[in-house]
Amino acid sequence: xxxxxxxxxxxxxxxxxxxxxxxxxxxxxxxxxxxxxxxxxxxxxxxxxxxxxxxxxxxxxxxxxxxxxxxxxxxxxxxxxxxxxxxxxxxxxxxxxxxxxxxxxxxxxxxxxxxxxxxxxxxxxxxxxxxxxxxxxxxxxxxxxxxxxxxxxxxxxxxxxxxxxxxxxxxxxxxxxxxxxxxxxxxxxxxxxxxxxxxxxxxxxxxxxxxxxxxxxxxxxxxxxxxxxxxxxxxxxxxxxxxxxxxxxxxxxxxxxxxxxxxxxxxxxxxxxxxxxxxxxxxxxxxxxxxxxxxxxxxxxxxxxxxxxxxxxxxxxxxxxxxxxxxxxxxxxxxxxxxxxxxxxxxxxxxxxxxxxxxxxxxxxxxxxxxxxxxxxxxxxxxxxxxxxxxxxxxxxxxxxxxxxxxxxxxxxxxxxxxxxxxxxxxxxxxxxxxxxxxxxxxxxxxxxxxxxxxxxxxxxxxxxxxxxxxxx
Amino acid sequence: xxxxxxxxxxxxxxxxxxxxxxxxxxxxxxxxxxxxxxxxxxxxxxxxxxxxxxxxxxxxxxxxxxxxxxxxxxxxxxxxxxxxxxxxxxxxxxxxxxxxxxxxxxxxxxxxxxxxxxxxxxxxxxxxxxxxxxxxxxxxxxxxxxxxxxxxxxxxxxxxxxxxxxxxxxxxxxxxxxxxxxxxxxxxxxxxxxxxxxxxxxxxxxxxxxxxxxxxxxxxxxxxxxxxxxxxxxxxxxxxxxxxxxxxxxxxxxxxxxxxxxxxxxxxxxxxxxxxxxxxxxxxxxxxxxxxxxxxxxxxxxxxxxxxxxxxxxxxxxxxxxxxxxxxxxxxxxxxxxxxxxxxxxxxxxxxxxxxxxxxxxxxxxxxxxxxxxxxxxxxxxxxxxxxxxxxxxxxxxxxxxxxxxxxxxxxxxxxxxxxxxxx
Numbered sequence: 001x002x003x004x005x006x007x008x009x010x011x012x013x014x015x016x017x018x019x020x021x022x023x024x025x026x027x028x029x030x031x032x033x034x035x036x037x038x039x040x041x042x043x044x045x046x047x048x049x050x051x052x053x054x055x056x057x058x059x060x061x062x063x064x065x066x067x068x069x070x071x072x073x074x075x076x077x078x079x080x081x082x083x084x085x086x087x088x089x090x091x092x093x094x095x096x097x098x099x100x101x102x103x104x105x106x107x108x109x110x111x112x113x114x115x116x117x118x119x120x121x122x123x124x125x126x127x128x129x130x131x132x133x134x135x136x137x138x139x140x141x142x143x144x145x146x147x148x149x150x151x152x153x154x155x156x157x158x159x160x161x162x163x164x165x166x167x168x169x170x171x172x173x174x175x176x177x178x179x180x181x182x183x184x185x186x187x188x189x190x191x192x193x194x195x196x197x198x199x200x201x202x203x204x205x206x207x208x209x210x211x212x213x214x215x216x217x218x219x220x221x222x223x224x225x226x227x228x229x230x231x232x233x234x235x236x237x238x239x240x241x242x243x244x245x246x247x248x249x250x251x252x253x254x255x256x257x258x259x260x261x262x263x264x265x266x267x268x269x270x271x272x273x274x275x276x277x278x279x280x281x282x283x284x285x286x287x288x289x290x291x292x293x294x295x296x297x298x299x300x301x302x303x304x305x306x307x308x309x310x311x312x313x314x315x316x317x318x319x320x321x322x323x324x325x326x327x328x329x330x331x332x333x334x335x336x337x338x339x340x341x342x343x344x345x346x347x348x349x350x351x352x353x354x355x356x357x358x359x360x361x362x363x364x365x366x367x368x369x370x371x372x373x374x375x376x377x378x379x380x381x382x383x384x385x386x387x388x389x390x391x392x393x394x395x396x397x398x399x400x401x402x403x404x405x406x407x408x409x410x411x412x413x414x415x416x417x418x419x420x421x422x423x424x425x426x427x428x429x430x431x432x433x434x435x436x437x438x439x440x441x442x443x444x445x446x447x448x449x450x451x452x453x454x455x456x457x458x459x460x461x462x463x464x465x466x467x468x469x470x471x472x473x
Numbered sequence: 474x475x476x477x478x479x480x481x482x483x484x485x486x487x488x489x490x491x492x493x494x495x496x497x498x499x500x501x502x503x504x505x506x507x508x509x510x511x512x513x514x515x516x517x518x519x520x521x522x523x524x525x526x527x528x529x530x531x532x533x534x535x536x537x538x539x540x541x542x543x544x545x546x547x548x549x550x551x552x553x554x555x556x557x558x559x560x561x562x563x564x565x566x567x568x569x570x571x572x573x574x575x576x577x578x579x580x581x582x583x584x585x586x587x588x589x590x591x592x593x594x595x596x597x598x599x600x601x602x603x604x605x606x607x608x609x610x611x612x613x614x615x616x617x618x619x620x621x622x623x624x625x626x627x628x629x630x631x632x633x634x635x636x637x638x639x640x641x642x643x644x645x646x647x648x649x650x651x652x653x654x655x656x657x658x659x660x661x662x663x664x665x666x667x668x669x670x671x672x673x674x675x676x677x678x679x680x681x682x683x684x685x686x687x688x689x690x691x692x693x694x695x696x697x698x699x700x701x702x703x704x705x706x707x708x709x710x711x712x713x714x715x716x717x718x719x720x721x722x723x724x725x726x727x728x729x730x731x732x733x734x735x736x737x738x739x740x741x742x743x744x745x746x747x748x749x750x751x752x753x754x755x756x757x758x759x760x761x762x763x764x765x766x767x768x769x770x771x772x773x774x775x776x777x778x779x780x781x782x783x784x785x786x787x788x789x790x791x792x793x794x795x796x797x798x799x800x801x802x803x804x805x806x807x808x809x810x811x812x813x814x815x816x817x818x819x820x821x822x823x824x825x826x827x828x829x830x831x832x833x834x835x836x837x838x839x840x841x842x843x844x845x846x847x848x849x850x851x852x853x854x855x856x857x858x859x860x861x862x863x864x865x866x867x868x869x870x871x872x873x874x875x876x877x878x879x880x881x882x883x884x885x886x887x888x889x890x891x892x893x894x895x896x897x
Binding site: 008012045046048049050052054058061072073075077079080081091094095096100101102103105106107134135138156192196197198199201237240270271272273332353390391392394397398420422424471 | 504651659726
């Protein structure tokens with residue numbers, strides 16, 4: 001089934017048309033992005049349960065972008081009636097006149113050109129979470145929680161969450177009218193156990209570009225997660241050093257996204273903030289590695305049909321067989337650099353500026369089996385459960401944390417478990433050390449991505465199991 | 474809109490509710506070096522409604538809630554349908570019973586600072602000038618900067634008589650300093666003030682330029698091992714967030730913390746300094762409309778109160794304090810120079826320093842540190858800190874020098890003994 005149109009955007013469409021006319025009468029170019037989203041989140045834990053509407057990615061409003069005398073300016077607002085139109089136009093005109101204080105200049109751009117285009121597209125789903133209803137969804141989550149508590153005695157908590165989001169967008173510019181309706185759903189299971197004053201937690205997440213069918217996949221892991229939480233109470237600190245590591249697909253995803261992906265966001269190239277721009281055409285990874293980013297190719301939470309600047313979604317090959325080929329970019333950065341935008345101009349919402357942002361980012365699968373990979377490790381670790389990461393585009397330093405590592409000796413798990421584990425070192429050293437990749441790739445889209453400490457957008461990342469040498473702390 | 478909402482709530486027989494209104498104007502500027510790349514403005518009005526349903530079950534009296542955004546652009550039918558769906562969700566999500574914050578209509582409280590004749594644009598321009606003023610064309614310079622100046626009018630109304638309104642002014646942003654020689658490096662910085670404090674911003678940028686020049690000189694990571702670690706600036710606030718988190722009524726109720734008023738939270742045998750920590754009120758009310766005032770959270774290592782909103786405070790049988798963002802800590806015993814007289818690793822910049830309130834672990838990748846071996850100090854970069862506050866808290870010492878940000882007022886630096894560092 002296809003995700004339906006927004007009734008609100010249909011209703012407000014004639015007014016937006018009039019606003020665009022008024023703006024294009026005054027400026028050489030103007031565009032409008034209209035957004036209408038609905039989100040619903042569910043959570044059950046030992047003592048609490050909740051169902052809430054709204055959320056970070058659910059919003060209703062508009063952003064106007066105009067081009068005036070070589071400069072760009074924007075105005076965001078969330079009320080638009082017949083009476084509001086003059087006030088909105090006045091705010092846009094005032095913003096377009098901003099020059100910056102004495103001692104500063106401005107960046108000058110060419111007048112934008114875009115091919116005329118009109119289309120409407122919607123993503124697919126099997127089960128509409130709105131139709132399935134709050135009661136059924138909550139009951140499913142409660143049943144999973146109960147199984148978690150049953151599987152492992154001594155848990156402080158077992159928390160099960162789910163969120164669905166349906167967002168419609170309309171992009172209007174001279175000759176361009178694009179509409180899209182996108183729905184995704186995510187879920188997670190977290191179990192926590194005490195170790196003195198420490199709380200040791202294990203978690204697993206789920207995501208799709210679709211609907212409540214994601215709940216079907218959430219039944220299988222809760223017992224394992226509950227047992228890992230208990231196992232972690234016996235974990236040891238890891239001796240810092242360089243280790244032979246196998247990474248699970250979600251840890252691979254964190255490395256792909258944090259360690260390398262942020263470094264090829266080309267708004268960083270514009271500011272001379274990314275080391276990657278000096279390495280285009282060179283080996284930055286093992287020849288086994290081919291890396292993609294794109295909203296167009298895989299169905300995950302970072303997917304869409306056009307970005308927040310009206311550029312169609314792409315599938316960009318960033319690294320091909322170890323060689324850095326190109327970065328990803330928003331419209332304004334591409335125009336600064338003399339390149340083509342890649343459909344990666346994304347806003348947290350209509351309230352915020354568009355930056356170059358990742359969408360779905362992944363390594364292609366290799367040819368090895370996981371069994372062969374584990375068997376090949378003489379003295380090393382299996383890294384599991386990514387917890388956080390931070391980019392360093394300028395110097396390609398790695399800061400990623402995983403929840404735990406399992407010891408492998410002579411190709412077998414010893415039963416020892418270490419937690420927490422900090423990945424550190426230099427990105428190309430890690431990527432060039434990859435010697436094995438498993439034969440299937442998985443993407444995870446339950447998290448979100450910030451630019452520095454703000455500007456959150458929904459993304460997915462992943463890849464196959466990889467084997468590499470990694471410096472751990 | 475609030476009257477329209479009240480009428481719709483009454484029509485749906487929803488007699489327990491809370492409504493939040495935020496009216497916000499902002500001006501924003503995005504610079505690449507000293508060139509304006511994009512000017513932005515926003516004009517936004519947002520409404521959030523929380524609807525509650527009381528139920529009686531075998532487990533006793535229950536109260537469920539559901540929060541939802543509502544829009545002025547909703548038709549009457551859409552608004553009623555959204556509230557009805559919220560009330561149904563609230564009836565499913567019954568939790569232990571509690572009572573909303575009670576209150577009355579209070580006078581509007583304006584922000585302590587309001588923009589003058591130049592408006593938000595004038596304030597933005599003043600801060601832009603201040604940020605670029607220390608950039609005099611040396612080897613270290615401002616690579617890029619973002620500025621956000623916001624004036625928000627907030628109102629909270631609930632079914633137990635709360636009707637409070639206040640104003641919040643905020644001028645914040647971030648900037649990146651780059652130094653090309655001898656090694657091309659950068660450092661990332663944020664700022665946030667409740668008035669356009671150009672003097673503080675200039676000082677902040679001057680220090681950031683110095684730190685970035687030093688980072689360009691740093692060649693190597695420290696050797697792996699255990700160090701007396703000194704943290705300074707925003708990392709001190711992040712480290713102390715452990716105590717804010719663990720003393721939250723919500724954390725205690727859910728079993729993630731065993732903190733209780735009267736506890737010696739540093740665990741006795743303290744060889745360093747005993748912690749005193751205040752919750753500092755930077756706004757007149759929190760998001761539930763609970764009046765905020767300065768409160769002592771921890772005194773000489775002893776927890777004085779749990780903190781939190783109406784719900785979890787009710788569950789824990791304590792007075793609701795409301796939610797606070799700002800921590801205040803008194804000056805420590807030693808000067809920073811005294812602290813630095815013994816061998817130590819002083820990390821001044823991380824890629825991202827994090828405290829995990831669950832586990833008590835803190836750490837991050839080192840962007841710039843100063844390593845003193847007892848004889849000489851060398852800048853270091855790379856490697857990472859991986860410590861536990863549960864182990865380090867007995868030896869914590871604070872500096873006499875103070876530091877202030879939107880979320881912290883207190884010692885500039887803290888020293889922690891025997892912290893593990895991964896390095897060469």
